[in-house]
Amino acid sequence: MARIVVIGGTGYAGAHIVAEAAARGHDVVAVSRTAPQTPARDVSYVQGSVLDLDGLGDVFDDADAVVCALSPRGDMTDRVEEALQGVIARLAGTPSRLGVIGGAMGSLSAPGGPRLWDLGVPPEYAHEAKVGIDSLELLEASPAGLDWFFVHPPIVFGAWEPGERTGRYRTGGDVVVKAEDGSSYISGADFAIAVVDEIENPAHRRARFTVGY
Numbered sequence: 001m002a003r004i005v006v007i008g009g010t011g012y013a014g015a016h017i018v019a020e021a022a023a024r025g026h027d028v029v030a031v032s033r034t035a036p037q038t039p040a041r042d043v044s045y046v047q048g049s050v051l052d053l054d055g056l057g058d059v060f061d062d063a064d065a066v067v068c069a070l071s072p073r074g075d076m077t078d079r080v081e082e083a084l085q086g087v088i089a090r091l092a093g094t095p096s097r098l099g100v101i102g103g104a105m106g107s108l109s110a111p112g113g114p115r116l117w118d119l120g121v122p123p124e125y126a127h128e129a130k131v132g133i134d135s136l137e138l139l140e141a142s143p144a145g146l147d148w149f150f151v152h153p154p155i156v157f158g159a160w161e162p163g164e165r166t167g168r169y170r171t172g173g174d175v176v177v178k179a180e181d182g183s184s185y186i187s188g189a190d191f192a193i194a195v196v197d198e199i200e201n202p203a204h205r206r207a208r209f210t211v212g213y
């Protein structure tokens with residue numbers, strides 16, 4: 001059993017990761033500023049801001065893995081990189097692994113590139129895509145002692161299309177995962193399986209990977 005802390009554990013990606021990890025019997029802590037409307041069973045919920053790490057007390061102590069599932073929206077629009085920098089500094093030199101949930105646009109369209117970002121991003125997604133790309137760069141520049149992984153969801157991923165748990169997923173290195181019909185999608189529950197599998201059996205150390213069907 002691992003102790004897993006999910007920052008943003010009440011959000012779309014975070015809540016699915018929390019539920020999957022708790023269902024597997026891990027010791028799970030979900031951090032967010034507001035309490036969830038429907039708490040999951042066997043999960044500890046901690047209220048506080050990741051922008052105030054001191055205020056979160058000892059929540060990161062003894063964590064086997066910390067997952068950062070923040071999104072650059074609302075009052076966090078321009079503060080996710082700052083939050084991630086704080087978490088990196090807090091975990092560097094500790095045994096805790098850091099996983100970061102990013103976006104599809106930083107993944108490659110084909111082996112060797114270009115990135116989806118380089119092919120053009122609709123303006124409404126550009127900021128969030130850029131924050132995901134910047135977050136990966138922060139991890140790549142982090143102290144060598146920090147064991148991190150970064151996950152690119154597929155192109156279609158989110159609360160508007162949560163889908164169902166099938167138990168299936170594929171990973172694709174740094175290339176976006178697409179099905180044979182060209183679609184690029186995964187349900188929230190199956191995405192969470194990939195993340196918790198990576199925590200249980202690390203396959204991407206200081207590396208990113210893509211997930212989809």
Ligand SMILES: NC(=O)c1ccc[n+]([C@@H]2O[C@H](COP(=O)([O-])OP(=O)(O)OC[C@H]3O[C@@H](n4cnc5c(N)ncnc54)[C@H](OP(=O)(O)O)[C@@H]3O)[C@@H](O)[C@H]2O)c1
Pocket residue numbers: 007008009010011012013014031032033034035048049050051069070071072073076083101102103104105128132153154155156157158
């Ligand atoms: N296809 C794609 O590329 C795609 C699609 C969707 C999402 N994503 C990515 O997936 C990641 C997660 O997105 P999401 O949609 O799951 O996010 P979300 O639903 O907006 O959830 C964000 C979570 O972070 C928490 N949070 C926000 N500010 C916080 C703070 N200062 N301290 C502590 N907790 C805080 C929120 O709760 P409180 O507000 O209560 O604190 C919430 O639990 C992002 O990187 C996003 O870009 C990618």
